[in-house]
Amino acid sequence: MTLTPQWLDELRARTSLSSLIGKSVKVTRAGREWKACCPFHNEKTPSFTINDDKGFYHCFGCGAHGDAIRWMTDHRGLAFMDAVKELAAAAGMEVPAADPRAAKRAEEAMSLRDVTEASALWFRERLADSEGAEARSYLAKRGLTAQTISSFGLGYAPDARGRLKEVLAQFGDAMAIEAGMLIQPPEDAPANRREPYDRFRGRLMIPIRDLRGRTIAFGGRILGAGEPKYLNSPDTPLFDKGRILYNLDRAAPASRKSGRLIVVEGYMDVIALAQAGIEEAVAPLGTALTEDQIALAWRQVSVPVLAFDGDAAGQRAALRAATRALPLLRPGHSLSFVTLPPGQDPDDIVRTGGASAFDALLSATTPLVDLLWQTALTDRTDDTPESRAGVRARCMEWADLISDRDVQAHYRQAFRERLDAAFFAPRQRPERGAPRAGARAARSARGWAPPERSPTAGVPAAANRMVIDAIIAGLLRYPGLVERHAEALSSLDVPDSRSQALLESIIDTCLMHQGLDSAALLTILGNRPVYNRAMELLRADGMHFSFTRAPRKAVNPGDPDERAQLSLAQRDLDEAIAAVVAWPEVERALAAATKAMQVRLDEESWAEQQRLKTMKDSLAERLAELADGGRRD
Structure with missing residues (x-):
């Protein structure tokens, strides 16, 4: 079917938009236009305007905008071609067919609808006469009124094999079978049972209609004993139940x-x-x-x-x-x-x-x-670590089914928060840039001597995008460390959204599949949108941490030198994670100590402030040293 722009323009020109919309919405004249309360959102003051001269409607409240065809698709819910056909019928226009075969298919579909409409009429008549007493009694027990029965076109199919077949004789058995109203017995059926017969027998009949309100199929409910309780029409050229x-x-x-x-x-x-x-x-x-x-x-x-x-x-x-x-x-x-x-x-x-x-x-x-x-919690059999891991695995499997990247990220975050609240000690995930609770700062910095000088880096190390990306690159090379730092890694404030999504995927994958090496981790990530970001970080220039440097060859665990090199990289990655997690806590404590010193001006407050300054400088110095660790031979 070919609809030219000229033909569609003619259809719009022949359609009075205000009359079309006025069939379902109360419209009032406002000068050369019409106004109404918008049907697309709730409002008390009309902001929906209709301009017949220009052939469009517009809502200044929600932005809804369109022409007659758009009204039919958006307000009535019709498919585009159904909208065009209904408008064309009202305007007295013929919808062009692409070729004779398309026209023939349209003619056949109309004939099948004639079959189903004729069947619906006959079913309604049977419900109203003496044959429908049992069905009417059932409807009365359900409390349905005559108006409801009429509105939904309910009917009754008598318990007979050939009554409807006789009614549909004008269409022929082949068409009645194709419309789903008759059943054709198999060829090996007994000779006296080879004739087509009524599909619906002894059932309350419920018409199934398309978006234009035309009967295309039926559902039949058994009234006495028998199975199935409900019987639907088979799939036909008019009807696809899915x-x-x-x-x-x-x-x-x-x-x-x-x-x-x-x-x-x-x-x-x-x-x-x-x-x-x-x-x-x-x-x-x-x-x-x-x-x-x-x-x-x-x-x-x-x-x-x-x-x-x-x-x-x-x-x-x-x-x-x-x-x-x-x-x-x-x-x-x-x-x-x-x-x-x-x-x-x-x-x-x-x-x-x-x-x-x-x-x-x-x-x-x-x-x-x-x-x-x-559902995940209900299916849990006990409160063992294995059962908790099962809950996590199921939640993340559901999240992995989501194709949209942004929606998937939010689901993974929502599941993680629920898992933490249900199975781990309560902890508060901070807003971006806000201080983090806990005593990680003291643990992370313990044993580090105060530096002789402060590092020259202008951006705080823990907030430095390069440092965070380096840690993520290190985890890609040494996924065995993820489980040890899972909680701390989950609390990291990652500036880059792509890196954030990658880090979350690494954590979830490593907790779900323990014992992964780098190659196995990358294989799993290869099926996810974050894979490209992973490869960018692994290939990035300018990262000189020991744990971001690719080994010159496969590490031989039996070689003491290579084993030491591997151990050094893992130890450096441990320290880098501890430092970036500790940084915001130290900054929070330092800000509090500085405020306290301004209020009290005593020696104790000054000493606490100086201690925290030293700790902060120590963390920064250590991160600066680690950032140069990849240059070591």
Whole structure:
């Protein structure tokens, strides 16, 4: 199908934008334009303008902007071609077909929709007559009103093999089979059982509609004994159950007004919520929420709410949806979750407490990251170190599934903070540039003599980007030291965001896979975005620490000289880490001592200030010496 710019311009020109928008939004004349309260965000004073002459709308509050086609895609949630077709039909324009084959496919699809629409009408008629008594009794027990039954087009399929086949005879068996309404028995079936027969028998019929409100398939609920409880249409040229959300045609406009979209488990959950006044609910079609369905939901709102049953099956469904969403996450788009009380579904909740009871549950949603964390803790069998390591491994495996680099970094940070709070002694991770708590300064500097001179470096060593990058490069060469310094390394204030991400990956990888050498670590990092940064640091010029120098050849542990060289590099890396971690604590203590001396002006305060100055100079001197250590032969 080829749509030229000229054809699209003609379509826009034939469409009255104010009339189109006025079908779902109250608009008022304002001079040559129209105004309304913006349907894309909540507001009380109109800031949404419509200009028919120019053919666009614009909101001065949230920035929403577009033409008639954009209105149909953004507000109605239609796909581009569906929007074009609906506007063209209203404007009396023919949508051009690319070639005869495309036109034929469109004609066949329309014929299949005729089959499903004819079936839907017949099912509704059967529900209303004497044959539908059992189905009407079931609906009455569910508390559904006549208006709800009509709005959702509910019907009934009699328990017979050929009743619907007779109704659809005008279309032919082949088309009725292709539309999913009849079943073709296998060739080896008995001779008297080879004729096509009705797929749905003895079931309450629930039409499944596309975004334009056209019936494309059905879900059938058994009324008596039998399996399956729910039977869906098979995949057809009209219907792919993994790409459709039930009730999205009605929920999309409602979600634009409320700013939320609720995903529940089944048809009757959606219908019960709609009758209670919560119209922005959808459901997957008998399968776990798919990637395509998540994308559909994100076209309506950035954070849909998944409301699944509180039983084990419901929680498994929630976790499947969560893990399936992880590779798709992007800034601003996620999922949140509501766990219903055990043994209750949305129908039970709204029937006993009304919409307000369900709204109360929605006011306390669980973010995706929290659901994963709670799952990891729940699955823990005991409080052993091995079990704790298992929790960490699972959390980091989830984080690794996230494709977006920024989102992944935030998830890794969130998991690390939860792991520290749950399994380690409480410690406060400082803001960038803020002092760090603890007594690491005294431990790190113990035994270092006061320097004869202060180093000439103008930038404090612990905040020096080169020093931090050198330490990270050293860890890439000597990953065996990571576990020893894991907590201290996690507290480092890394100025460069790429280096920060690399350091976090090194820590997580080495704690998850203990005993790695440099080659193995780089192999694992090779599957991550941080690998390029790792290679930049390993190849960087200007780093003269002993632990950043690549060995001239593979180290032979049996050679005393080479073993000493390796030991020296590792010892220097130990000292460099201790020094950069201690630096901000010493600076904090020195600032406090200087302030105290200004207040008290006594000998004790002066002595403490001088001691801390000496310690700071000692740390800087030692880092300067280490920075020159790579020049040693």
